[in-house]
Amino acid sequence: AFNLVDEVMCATLHNHTLVRKEELVAATRAIPLIMKRAPIDRAAAIAAENGPVLCIKPLRQARVGLVITGNEVYHGLIQDRFSPVLTDKVTSLGSEVAALDFAPDDANEIAAVIRAQMDRGCDLLLLTGGMSVDPDDVTRHGIRKAGAVEFHYGSAVLPGAMFLVAYLDGVPLLGVPACALHHRVTVLDLVLPRVLAGEHIGKAELAFLGHGGLCRDCAECLYPHCPFGKGF
Structure with missing residues (x-):
């Protein structure tokens, strides 16, 4: 107006x-x-x-827990490549990685790690692995077993369609799909700053990301100086 x-x-x-x-x-x-x-x-x-035309929200300094799931990485058969990527993203936004734990493809053990990190004071958790619908991809089930009462699986973003957002006792749990290993920028880069700014990300927010949510995968990535994630 x-x-x-x-x-x-x-x-x-x-x-x-x-x-x-x-x-x-x-x-x-x-x-x-x-x-x-x-x-x-x-x-x-x-x-x-x-009301105000603009609102600028500060990013809180979160104590972030990383939960790296998967039998291969848990048993040392493959090297963990997720935690360095996620640590860089977390620290670049002014937060700290307060806990790093590995869990096998077992929903009960994943749930136990989630609860243990929260008991240690983590107020934001990033979980990797097991985000597809294959029978041995059980991270989503572990999040439910931990007691998450709000659960949103899937985002209208590429890369990042298998992204997950859940809340447990007010603590955000973000399920990060494997695309974060292969793409410099994914849905996590769109959602994580908003979570740190205190926004509650639900089904509608994940759906609205679809307008502008297709990364053009440019040979030279210019994000954030590009249209990716700029729809709403």
């Missing part, structure tokens, strides 16, 4: 854009060099009536 008022304008960055202190996020102008005051007053009234 603000930009429907004649002779004034306001331009902003995309919604859900990560910004740094003192970075420009919006600009407004009186379009003509000379104008009457009435349009300015009308635009200001619209902004006052509808």
Whole structure:
């Protein structure tokens, strides 16, 4: 409504854009060099009536627990490649990895690790492996067994369709699919900052990511200076 008022304008960055202190996020102008005051007053009234035009949310410093699942990595048959990737993403946003645990493809053991990390003070968990629907992919079942009461499997993002969001005693649990190993940017990069900003990610939020949720897989990745994840 603000930009429907004649002779004034306001331009902003995309919604859900990560910004740094003192970075420009919006600009407004009186379009003509000379104008009457009435349009300015009308635009200001619209902004006052509808609340702030912009809202900048700080990212909290989370104590993150990493749960790496899978028989092969648990028994040392293959090297863990997930934890370095996730650690980089967590620390780049100002949080810390407070716990790193491995679990086999056993729903009860995965549930026990989840509970143990929460008992150690982790207030955000990232879980990897077992996110498909194969019979031995049981991470989703482990999350349910741990007691998660809200559970959303699947996002409208590529890469990242098999992403999972659940909540357990108010703690977000994010299930990270294998695409995070093969793509520099995935759905996790869209959701993790919003979780750290205090947003509750549910079914609707995961669905709305679909507009702009297709990564173009450019030869030279320019994210976040690209359309990926900029739909809403």
